[in-house]
Amino acid sequence: MPGLLADGVELWPLALYFVAVVVLAGGILGLSYVLGERHRERATGMPYESGMIPTGSARVRMPVEFYLVALFFVIFDLEAVFIFGWAISARQLGWAGYVEVVIFIAVLVSALVYLWRQGALDWGTARRAGADRDRSGRRHGDE
């Protein structure tokens, strides 16, 4: 292994790290396999609902807005990282940096406007469907 890299970069820590990861992961899985309890009863394969016996199907239709909003949050939150990055060195970057960040924010705002007007920020399904129909006269694909 040391011969692998000619100019002095030590590879062995990386290799050791790799081995450690494999050993650890293998160890955990293997130990739990060896030591773990095993039993096979009526309720073993049943979903755990805090002791309740589940009723009905698990395939319930539910609105995905929660998921959407979570996604939007992640996106916009991530964009904030860039703005912080700019803010820290705003003086060094000067007007050019300012213009750039303004463009950046403007794009973000247009995305937000777009989402808002599409009804993506509305909770519940009723209005959104109606809004869509009003606007385009066409039905949304998934409804």
Next chain:
Amino acid sequence: MTLEQIRALLPLIILVGAAVAIMLGLAVRRNHAFTVAVAVGSLAAAILSLALGPTVATPITPLLRLDGFSVFFSGLILAASLFVAVLSHGYWNRRRTVISEEFYILLLLAAAGSVTLTMAVHFASFFLGLEILSGSLYAMIAYERDRQAAVEAGIKYLVLAGGSSAVLLFGMALVYARTGTLDMAAAAAKLAGALDVLTLAGVAMILVGIGFKLALAPFHLWAADVYEGAPAPTAAYAATVSKGAIFALLVRLAAAMDIQSNPPFQATLAAAAVITMFAGNLLALRQSNLKRLLAYSSIAHMGYLLVAFLAAGTLGRTAVGFYLAAYIITTLGVFAVMIVLSGTERDADRLEDYIGLSRAHPLLAAVFAGMLLSLAGLPLTAGFVGKFYLLAAGVGAHLWVLVAALVISSTISLFYYLRFIAAAYAQPAAPPALPAAVAMPRLARLAIAVLVILLLWLGVYPAAVIRAIQEAVAIGR
């Protein structure tokens, strides 16, 4: 950033600006025709800005560089995007079940990503462009959300492209680890031709990543399913713009790092080229779905291109440039026919849809036959000169095995192209499976007419084009 650099960057600015503008426009009011007009207008403006842009090579930050090479390939990509946008108009108009306007935002963004790829001289911009392109493509493929096949295709592409991006990134990281720079030319200079195991692995992984995107064998498995599931305009886009952009990048990367003269890569790529040509053509033989057939044939065409790519040198690069142009025109032509024939429910991608086409639409059938003949490389069409050029490059570089593989596999390819042509000219036994398509939109007609003119122009008197390409591809290190 100087004014000159902004001028050089103008195509990208226009594209992204138009994407944002469309988005805002949609927030106000949905109007398909208007959206298309903005998209097409911005693409045309981007082409114009390329044409009027700086005439000398202009570096734009360390990431991008506008030179003859990127101007040529960007122009090609933008023009192809424009055609797809025009053709999409009629297509989505007929699909009343789907909201169509967002498609153009994605299309513009994908075009921006592709243009970035052609200008990239840095691994960061390479990756950035690639991800913008792929990200838009995922959505474009799965655009018809209520069609299971489309969603499946989207997911498939997402997973595989994601995986290949990871491989690509790892490769870049390895190269970076050795050279300490992400600039392609600087990295190449540091490596100076001598690759050790680490960088060898790095470059190999980069090539694998690129191979995935180009659907080179053995990484070609996704192509047919994705094309089949995707709506026809997206398939057209993936087959032309995305492949063209990535191939352009490959050529530039190879020119910087001198990949072709490195024996291990040369051998590997040559093997990949042979396998790709045969795999593409043999798998296409049994297809009776036009989209799948085009997917496999595009795989084969990428294999052909590799021959010229491996030939390297100005001749090889010119051949790549010319063949890509011919391939894009031709493939767009076939897809254009498919798009205008596609009805409200599904795409006209089955063999049955084309039986007796010459009765219902004689002109369209002629275009269809002409485009397929061009793919097969027969004279009067761009494909003929293109294939001639590829073979010339291969023979000039003494790549005899590759050239022989090209000859044999392209003879095989005649089988399946002829099958569809014969179908188009056969007498229909039953009434056509698709109702005669609604009257073709005038724009689509114009687009098809332009494609046919280009096809013949490149096939009959390509001197000017070749000269332009020769100048364009004369990239230094």
Next chain:
Amino acid sequence: MPVSRRGATAVRALALAAMAVELVLAVGAWIYYGRLGAVGAPGAWLVELNWPWIAPLGIRLHLAMDGLSLLMVLLTAFLGLSSVVVSWREITQRVGHFHLHLMLVLAGVVGVFLAVDLFAFYFFWELMLIPMYFLIDLWGHEDRHRAAVKFFLFTQFGGLAMLLGILALYFAHASQTGQYSFDLADLARTNLAPAAAMLMMLGFFLGFAVKLPAFGLHPWLPAAHTQAPTAGSVILAGLLLKTGAYGLLRFAVPLFPEAARQFAPVAMALGVAGILYGAVLAFAQSDLKRLVAYTSISHLGFVLLGVYSFNVLALQGAVMQMLCHGLSTGALFIIAGLLQDRLGTREMGRMGGLWAVAPKMGAAAMVFAMASLGLPGLGNFIGEFLVLLGAFKVNVALTAVATAGLVAATIYSLWLIQRVFFGPSAEPPAMEDLRPHESLVLLAMVAVLLWLGLFPQAVLETSRAAMEYVAGTQVTATAEIPQLSTPGARIKGATPKFMEWTPTLSESTGEILQLRMLGVRIEGATPKFMESIPTKSESTGEILQLGVPRARIEGATPKFMESTPTKSESTEEIPQLSALKAGIEGAPRESRELTPRSEEGSRFRLQLTSGTRLMSFDGCLPVPLSAPWRGRFDHVSRPEFPDVPVARTAGVRPVCGLARPEFPDVPVVCELARPEFPDVMALAVPKGGRR
């Protein structure tokens, strides 16, 4: 698209008119050039067109016509006209479309016969394919799809093999001269290693042999001929097969004379195999068109045999055979088509006794069957006879076997007539005889065949120069050729193979040969040599400076010179000199070859004739050429010395001399060159290119 009756008639009339104009033009050209007495051969084209096309690749739209192409174009026009006429009644579906494809094929065929730029040639070659494919696939008979695909794949594969040959030659030429060109004349000058030449020749041969078709590459032919509509069969048999033979004559042989010579026994054997195979299989057919198709294989075998016999006699026979086969087989296909149209079958078992109801057709068929079996008085006889006569000189055994083909032809032709027109009929035949337009076509064909058979001289005269060119490029064994060289050559070695041409210049001792035109600079040699360019004289005690500069040979005693692109591997013993290559014993290999990379316009090709052989020299000879070659002489002086006439620049005290007494049959003629230099003579080729 349903086309109205009137529309269909208009389309037919248009096609007819186009072919008529073509025919008139071709005949006009023939008469015009015939009266001028111009013969036409490569290098001295009757007429040529040379336009830039794809300049970056050195591709030009170079079309040229010599006697051979003229005859082929004539045949094309004639058969094209006939096919339009015979399709008049047969084709009722998609008439416009049909004629579009028909005209496209014919355009491709004419292009093939005229192109002398290899890219243009390949372009037209491929152009023939698609419409032919459609003709078979859309208007053919019951098994048309398979036949069409088979046809397409075979020819396409052959075409691509040929393309590889073209490209290899192109790059070989470019790497030697630095000049990218697809022009036949340029590529013919390429110096090739024997192995490379053989491979490239095989590429070309494969392409042409598939079309011909040579034995072994023929499986597409019976199917395609049988399934095609009548016009398609006529064009396939009459023209497309001829493009293969034409390609051999125009490209495969002249470009690679030595390789072709080596390959000749194989090719001749293939030809003979084709003759017998086609004839034997023709017996076994019950399908009329299939039978005729197999006879084509047999007849084209004669062409192959003739081409590779390498003498003017056999080559002339091959040309004759090409023309007559086109007519007679075309006519037989027409008759088969007419019968199928009327009876709805091609099975000979279901015909018989047709003479009674259709005597005109029977008579016509009889004539063409007689032509096919080689009856004297009809053109085919001349062709086959000449081929056999020529081949006999080369290979007696093969010729003897080939003669058996004639016997077989007699049997199957008579059998055909017997079964179709006489013989017992299964059912009482009720059939219309020839309609007037059909009679007209067949009568014209009979007339032409008779004319060819009785007065073949007109055709033979037309193709003669071209065929002599083909035969003349077959110079191989240098030992048997009196070497005539450009002046100043002295050839060491015994034997009367020695010619020296510069009375004034030669001060050469027995050891040093003079190089002249060449531009050779020899360092470190003893100055036994007179150098005669006043302006450029740099001859010190050590350096010899000769003629046109360009090459230098260092550190060697110049013992001999090797010459000419095509010949002389036997340099050890028979040194030859010419413009192109100078070899000096003991010199390092890389300095042995001089490539005349001269500037544009300062090189040309000189052809000297000895007997019936042509020898070519390339280089920078200052020779204003005389009559037949005038068109080829495209330079006057060297760019560096614009005002110095070439002859002087080269520093040659004029070369003169009638043929040497020792070699009376080597013609070299002198002409006065320039008024300013009354004593400067130039070397020229005698009028007519022959003795």
